[in-house]
Amino acid sequence: MKSTTPPAAPRGRGPRGPRAEGDSRAEILAAARTLFAAKGFRATTTREIAARAGVDPALIHHFFGTKADLFEATVQLPRIAGEVGARLEAPSGDAAEGLARLYVEELFTRDVETFAAMLRTAVSSPEDMPWLRQMMEDTMLAVATRLLRGEHVALRAELIGAQMIGILVLRHLVGVEPIASTSTDDLVAAMAPALRALIDGAA
Amino acid sequence: MKSTTPPAAPRGRGPRGPRAEGDSRAEILAAARTLFAAKGFRATTTREIAARAGVDPALIHHFFGTKADLFEATVQLPRIAGEVGARLEAPSGDAAEGLARLYVEELFTRDVETFAAMLRTAVSSPEDMPWLRQMMEDTMLAVATRLLRGEHVALRAELIGAQMIGILVLRHLVGVEPIASTSTDDLVAAMAPALRALIDGAA
DNA sequence: GGGGTATTTCATCAATCGGTGAAATCGACG
DNA sequence: CGTCGATTTCACCGATTGATGAAATACCCC
Known part of the structure; x- marks a missing residue:
């Protein structure tokens, strides 16, 4: 059964086609915009943004630098x-x-x-x-x-x-x-x- | 010199007279009011309130219950x-x-x-x-x-x-x-x- | 002077946070 | 087919947070 170990998603690059290039970056931006608008800067966690974007939290720091950088990139x-x-x-x-x-x-x-x-x-x-x-x-x-x-x-x-x-x-x-x-x-x-x-x- | 071990304040009740009964409670309330006003609820930490009131953080939970209870007691x-x-x-x-x-x-x-x-x-x-x-x-x-x-x-x-x-x-x-x-x-x-x-x- | 109570600190916990480094996978290019 | 770079996840770290339980001290009443 090994019910304790969820299937452990594959690690590498986006496996399939439906999610086009750079789509994760746009999805992070959209999720961040919504959450920053709903709760402000401090109350919004990077993990929350990642979850809403369907992405690993580390990907946020890979595309944008720190959380403040993401904020500045979010509000235009x-x-x-x-x-x-x-x-x-x-x-x-x-x-x-x-x-x-x-x-x-x-x-x-x-x-x-x-x-x-x-x-x-x-x-x-x-x-x-x-x-x-x-x-x-x-x-x-x-x-x-x-x-x-x-x-x-x-x-x-x-x-x-x-x-x-x-x-x-x-x-x-x-x-x-x-x-x-x-x-x-x-x-x-x-x-x-x-x-x-x-x-x-x-x- | 034993500079590594600060004297380890006595544990029990307020040792001296100058701080009258219930004064700590009032000091916590004042510190909380100032900090909640300056930074809002979430951005204010209980440790910060305790430090400004010159008091151990645990004393906050002893007088008032949770942090939210302290907030409600603060704004009149x-x-x-x-x-x-x-x-x-x-x-x-x-x-x-x-x-x-x-x-x-x-x-x-x-x-x-x-x-x-x-x-x-x-x-x-x-x-x-x-x-x-x-x-x-x-x-x-x-x-x-x-x-x-x-x-x-x-x-x-x-x-x-x-x-x-x-x-x-x-x-x-x-x-x-x-x-x-x-x-x-x-x-x-x-x-x-x-x-x-x-x-x-x-x- | 002895017992009870209120006050205060210490030590600590579980949770959560932002952030880092390396491994793994995929696509492109030669 | 081999190599390189971009993308994505995993595992983990140090710091901080709110909160709890127990011990220690002082005051009060009898």
Whole structure:
């Protein structure tokens, strides 16, 4: 019976064809993205990532170096940063509604995993990823210079950012109702007046 | 010299008088509060708490049960919840400015450690403290029923809560400038118009 | 002054973590 | 067919973690 010894999978390279070249690497990336988004950096273990990718834990360190390297490879910050910058350049009818739609409909849906991983990590273990704080500051500063005029532009831009971060937390990270299940249209309509007040500045 | 063997502290009860009865317990609570606020639940180790309290790690499990029990004993939620409720009952001249001052000047200064510990834990490891989500929902619902009228009251209340959470993240958890160093007066003045828009509801 | 109780430390455990080194297998190339 | 490089797994290490059980000490009450 030798029931104590599970068949001991073959050791060498991927035995069959269905898993194409480099597929394991992509699968590791996908698993890491999902888990980092769901639990943050520290709470996610390399063994968990490997299990979800159907791969030996050692393969992670073979493709990517350390766990922090894998994290940086997982969240694609340059792409998102460039996207936000380009969107702010283009003029839009209503700045408040446009900004709300950009975050709620695009960034928080298509790239929700990256944002979740970033914020969960920045909040739970800031010393692990020190560059996250600087990156947040830069993003808010971009909004400030391109969209705001008047006094306290940086502070008002960060209040706009705070609104977005809070929505990300309640709607996507913690899952508080009813905001977690509200349609994007209703959410945009509800937040537009507040954003407008911050964009226009105090009376 | 016997430098290899540190004197091996006496084992029994606190030998001297200066440390009064139950003082160790209070010291553990204070150390836990600071560390949970700074790093969240998972990233804080019981040994770290014990070291900061100047106490053997085993003493933690003697006074409080498990690490999760210590966390629940650390954040004093009933007191804060009651305080917010009482404050919402009392009428104030400007509801928006009053709400801003309540959070920025009182809750986020006197009880900043409790809020930081709660949010860091809720965001980084939600499954560790499942009751945190329900508690957030209840708090927002209280604001909704006592302060708001019109349509989508729950959603608007949660947008107000999102604003507060974002400020907590940027100003106190991550430390983004300039909002981290802004005076409470300037901050309240900058956020009041946005809160007013959410309290009054859409046009 | 003696027994009981609360407090405190020591020693230790089982589990888990990130990471390393070597072996094994496969595919490509000559 | 032989060789080389890429891929994958195994076995393992040192460190750290939360938690437990027992021993030791001090205080309190009678």
